[in-house]
Amino acid sequence: MKTIFLCLILSVIISAQSISDERLRAIANFLVSNSPEITKYILSQEFETTNRFGITYKDVKNKFFIANEFPKIDTNLKFDFKTELVEDDYCLLTISIPSENILKEYYLKDSSIVSKPFFYSRNWRTKESDHFKFYISDETLFNNYSINQLESFVSRMFSLMKFSDEQINQIKQKKICYFLCKDQNEIQRVSGFVTRGMYILAQDYIVTTYNTHYHEIEHFLINFKLKEVPLYTHPFLQEGLAVAFGGRGGLAANTVLETGVFIVKSDFADYPELLSRKYFLNTDASISYPVSGLYTDFLIKQIGIEKFVDLYKQYSTSNDLNKIETIDKNNLPAQEKWNLYLDSLLNKNPVKTAENSDIKNFEPVIKKEEFEIYKNDEEYLFRIKDTLLIRSSNKFSDYKSKLFAEHFPERAYQSEKYLIIANPNEISVYNLYANNLIGKYIASFSIPPKPVNKQNNFYEFFIKKDLFDEDFIVKDF
16 A cells, blocks of 8 residues: 655654654554554554454444544645653654644554543443443442343343344453443543543444443444444434434433324424435434434334344445435335324323322322322322432442432432432433433323323322332332
């Protein structure tokens, strides 16, 4: 391959690493020219990690630098680079092209390139489960419950997506790397992006602020299933799949799909217009994601996962975005089937206001001055003033819930597992161990709109029992 030689201006700031000028020039030159030769300068440990699953991207020369590569530039342009000591084994390489207002940073360990997640997690606690390796910034913000939830999710997806035993064993052996950042500032440093969580294609890392970021894991799983992946997929299918089974960060799938039902049935939006890639990208995610997720759930139930994957591949491309601009509606099920599916979901919200509830049909669980709870075989009847915290017998003494801190900044967390908040307009059900909204009723989103029922100063509502992990007993309160 022809090597592009660019004019280099070397400025080396004190470094404890013994990196020769020749090696630095080679690294800088290969980075700017996006040469395949740059792979020789990646730390071997992380290069192996990057390729552990055999996922490749068509027409991408250097997977390791996806989203951090230099754009194609005039080979006569000058660029500057400098190194700055960070620690004994690490330095920061900065390359800039002043005339193009381009500046990029790369970390080096022992004179070899490493990713930002690798660098920033160097002193984090690590922990492994069957299919994950966790890198944890603050151990008090994570717990074994979240690990078990993540394991349960991937196990369900292995079955639904029809992974072979060989594929499952490969993930079990190589591990999904899950980096849990403590806050927004940290994840921006670790990922290089303003985000709350993302799947990093370059190294197949999940970097997130969420304890259970199923959405991004789903992005990884479909890429793993495909192995050789075009760099771009129509977002209606790509995000639709991740939402259908993974919800969104901090939002369980059922809560997002319920929003989708309301959006479509209220004629705010429907799937046909979102089949246009440009229209999807120009539509707010609060609309496009619930609708695409809902339709993807319907689509997979109609045609099966294998045909869905075929459609996913059909509307993926490495460079020609015109090829995937619009999904052909003729490739999709008839409108009548979609309408029937939508009708079947009405009144399926696991959280709903109680109208004319007859307590005689329920068995009491607990009755106190601030709240009352009753149950039957399928659901609970709650009567609360406004807020209810529920404990679990499985407590984590060193764990701190970020969601709890957001709602009660002045209170100490006492290992409560569930938080339920009610007001005239909505009911919210949170799992504080996973920091997820797991159930939601919004009066204006119900069809027809119904405010939360209030009797004798108590908000009254039903919650399906399977929304919770366990049956409630008196000692939980």
